Amino acid sequence: MTRVFGALWQHPSGRIGLFIIGLYLTLALLGVLGLTPHPALKQFMIDRLTGPSASYWMGTDLLGRDTMSRLMLGIGQSMLIAFASVAWATLAGTIIGLFAAWLGGLWDGVLMRLMDVLLAFPAILLALLIIAIVGPGTFTSVTAIAIVYTPIFARVVRGPALSLKQRDFVDAARTFGSSQRYILSRHLLLNLVAPLAVQVTLALAWALLTEAGLSFLGLGTQPPTPSLGLMLAESKNLMQQAPWLMIFPALTIMLGILGFNLTGDALRDILDPRTQRRTA
Amino acid sequence: MSYVVQRLLTFPLILLGVSVLVFVSIRLIPGDAITAMLGTEAGMMTPDQRAALAAYFGIDQPVWSQYSRWFLGLFQGDLGVSSIYAKPVLTVILERFPLTLQLSLMAMVIALGVGVPLGVLAATRNERPSDLVVRVLAMLGQSTPSFVIGVLIIYVLSVFFGMVPAMGTFTPITVDPWASLGQLFFPAVTLGFAFAASVTRISRSSMLDVLSDDYVRTARAKGASPMSVVWRHALPNALIPVVTLSGVEFGYLLGGAVIVEQIFALPGLGRLVLDAITQRDYALVQGTVLFVAFNFLVVNLLVDLAYVALDPRIRLGSR
Numbered sequence: 001m002t003r004v005f006g007a008l009w010q011h012p013s014g015r016i017g018l019f020i021i022g023l024y025l026t027l028a029l030l031g032v033l034g035l036t037p038h039p040a041l042k043q044f045m046i047d048r049l050t051g052p053s054a055s056y057w058m059g060t061d062l063l064g065r066d067t068m069s070r071l072m073l074g075i076g077q078s079m080l081i082a083f084a085s086v087a088w089a090t091l092a093g094t095i096i097g098l099f100a101a102w103l104g105g106l107w108d109g110v111l112m113r114l115m116d117v118l119l120a121f122p123a124i125l126l127a128l129l130i131i132a133i134v135g136p137g138t139f140t141s142v143t144a145i146a147i148v149y150t151p152i153f154a155r156v157v158r159g160p161a162l163s164l165k166q167r168d169f170v171d172a173a174r175t176f177g178s179s180q181r182y183i184l185s186r187h188l189l190l191n192l193v194a195p196l197a198v199q200v201t202l203a204l205a206w207a208l209l210t211e212a213g214l215s216f217l218g219l220g221t222q223p224p225t226p227s228l229g230l231m232l233a234e235s236k237n238l239m240q241q242a243p244w245l246m247i248f249p250a251l252t253i254m255l256g257i258l259g260f261n262l263t264g265d266a267l268r269d270i271l272d273p274r275t276q277r278r279t280a
Numbered sequence: 281m282s283y284v285v286q287r288l289l290t291f292p293l294i295l296l297g298v299s300v301l302v303f304v305s306i307r308l309i310p311g312d313a314i315t316a317m318l319g320t321e322a323g324m325m326t327p328d329q330r331a332a333l334a335a336y337f338g339i340d341q342p343v344w345s346q347y348s349r350w351f352l353g354l355f356q357g358d359l360g361v362s363s364i365y366a367k368p369v370l371t372v373i374l375e376r377f378p379l380t381l382q383l384s385l386m387a388m389v390i391a392l393g394v395g396v397p398l399g400v401l402a403a404t405r406n407e408r409p410s411d412l413v414v415r416v417l418a419m420l421g422q423s424t425p426s427f428v429i430g431v432l433i434i435y436v437l438s439v440f441f442g443m444v445p446a447m448g449t450f451t452p453i454t455v456d457p458w459a460s461l462g463q464l465f466f467p468a469v470t471l472g473f474a475f476a477a478s479v480t481r482i483s484r485s486s487m488l489d490v491l492s493d494d495y496v497r498t499a500r501a502k503g504a505s506p507m508s509v510v511w512r513h514a515l516p517n518a519l520i521p522v523v524t525l526s527g528v529e530f531g532y533l534l535g536g537a538v539i540v541e542q543i544f545a546l547p548g549l550g551r552l553v554l555d556a557i558t559q560r561d562y563a564l565v566q567g568t569v570l571f572v573a574f575n576f577l578v579v580n581l582l583v584d585l586a587y588v589a590l591d592p593r594i595r596l597g598s599r
Contacts, residue, residue: 125572132557213425216427217538239438254428261422
C-alpha cells in the first residue's frame with residue numbers, strides 16, 4: 001500500500017492528482033466542520049452580487065451568499081455522493097462479478113445478462129429513470145450512480161476472476177482443503193485489488209461528473225444545500241453581471257474530475273505492466 | 281463466427297430485459313397513474329370517469345397483461361399516448377429525434393475530425409513538446425463535463441464577441457442545411473468536446489502500438505515515405521480501437537444530449553426525456569427511455585459486427 005502511494009507520488013501526473021484530491025478532501029472537511037470563511041447559507045443582502053474581494057474571495061451570489069463557502073460545502077456534498085456511490089457500486093459489482101465467475105454456467109449467464117441490460121442504458125438516462133421513480137435528492141443520487149456503475153465493476157472483476165480460477169494455485173488451494181470462502185477472499189479477491197483500484201479511481205471521476213450533471217439539471221442535490229452543478233446552472237442567467245459565479249464552480253468541477261482522472265491514469269501505469277511504456 | 285452468432289442471439293434477450301426493466305420501473309412509481317397524470321383535477325372526476333380513463337390507458341388490467349399488451353404494441357410502433365402532448369408517444373419522439381440524431385452525428389464528426397489527427401500527431405512526435413501539449417490538452421478535455429464547456433462557450437460568445445448562440449430554434453436540415461448546421465455547431469462542439477479528448481488519447485496510444493509492429497518496420501525498410509507509413513500502413517489498424525470507442529460513445533452522446541439540449545434550449549429528444557420526467561408523463565418517459573436504449577443497443581451491435589469485419593483475427597476466430 002505505502003509502496004503504491006510512493007510510486008504514485010513519483011509519477012508526474014499521479015503527484016498532481018494526489019495533490020488535488022488531498023486539497024479537495026481538506027476543503028470538504030473544513031466545510032463539514034463549519035470552518036468556511038462565512039456561513040454558507042447566510043445571506044449578506046447588502047453585499048449582493050459583489051465581485052471577488054478581500055472579504056469574499058470568490059464574490060457573492062444573487063442572495064448575498066459567499067461563493068467560496070458554498071463551493072467548500074458543494075465539494076463536500078459532491079465527494080460524499082461520489083465516494084458513497086462508488087463504494088456501493090464496487091461492493092455490489094465485485095460480489096456479482098466474483099460469483100458469476102466462480103459459479104459459472106447458468107449463474108454466470110443470468111448475472112452477466114442482467115448487467116448487460118443495465119449497460120444498455122446511457123448512464124445519465126438510467127440515472128434519470130431512477131430519479132423519476134424515487135424523486136430527486138442526495139440519497140437518490142447515490143443510489144442512481146451506484147446502480148449505473150455496478151455492471152462496470154461486475155465486468156472488471158469477472159474477467160480476471162475467470163482466468164484466476166483456472167490457475168494452478170487455486171487448484172492447489174483446493175487440494176489443501178481450503179474453504180471456498182478462503183479461496184474467494186484470499187486467492188481471487190486479493191489478486192483483483194490492482195484492477196479494482198484503477199477502476200475505483202476512474203469511477204470516482206465519473207461519479208463526480210454525473211453528480212454535477214444531475215444537479216445541473218436540477219435533479220440531484222436539492223437547494224438550499226450547495227452543490228457545484230446547481231451553482232453552475234444558476235450562474236447562467238447572471239454570467240454577464242457576475243462571471244465569478246460561473247467561473248469558480250466551473251473550475252472547481254473540472255479540477256476535481258481532473259484530480260481523479262490523473263490519479264487513475266497514474267495508478268494504471270503503475271499497476272498494469274502492459275501499459276507501462278505508454279499513456280502517462 | 282461463433283462470436284457473431286452469440287451476439288445476435290443475446291440481442292433480443294437483452295432487449296426483452298430492457299423492456300421489462302423500463303416497464304417495471306415506471307410501475308414502481310408511488311401513487312396511481314391517473315392522479316399523477318391529472319394532478320388536482322383528478323379529484324374532480326366521478327368514479328365512472330376514473331374507471332373509463334383507467335380502461336382507456338389499459339391500467340385496469342393486471343400488471344402482466346398490461347406488460348404483454350404494451351410489449352406487443354411495441355412491434356406495431358404503439359408506445360402509448362403522451363399525456364402532456366395528447367399525441368401518440370412515437371409521434372412525439374419522431375418529431376424530436378432528428379435534432380438529437382443530427383446533434384450526435386455532428387458531435388461525432390467533430391470529435392473524430394479533431395481527435396484522430398491530434399492523436400496521430402502526438403504518436404509520431406512521441407515524448408516531444410508537441411506530444412506533451414496534446415496529452416495535457418486531452419487530459420483537461422476529458423475532465424471537462426459538457427455542461428461546463430457549454431456554459432463557458434455561451435459566456436465567451438456573449439461577452440467577448442457580443443453574439444448569442446441561436447437558442448431554442450432549430451431548422452431541419454432538409455429545409456435549410458446551412459442554417460441547420462450553423463444552429464447546431466456550438467451545441468455539437470459542447471457535446472463532442474470530451475469525446476474528442478478520449479479519441480485523441482485512444483488514437484495516440486493505439487498508433488504508438490501499431491508503429492512498433494513488425495509490418496510497419498517492413499514498410500519503412502522497403503522505403504515507404506514516413507507520411508505513407510503513418511497514414512496508409514499504420515492508421516487503418518490503429519483506428520480499430522477508435523471504432524469500438526465511437527460505438528460506445530455514440531450511445532453516450534444520445535444520453536449526453538439531455539444536458540446539452542438543456543443548456544442551449546434545443547427541442548430534441550433529451551429535452552423531451554427531461555420534460556417527461558419533470559412533468560410526470562410516464563408513457564412518455566417509458567417510450568423515450570426505451571427508444572434511446574434501443575438505439576444504443578443497435579449501434580453497439582453494429583459496431584461489434586463492424587469490428588469483426590475490420591479485424592480478420594476475430595473474424596477467423598483465432599483469438
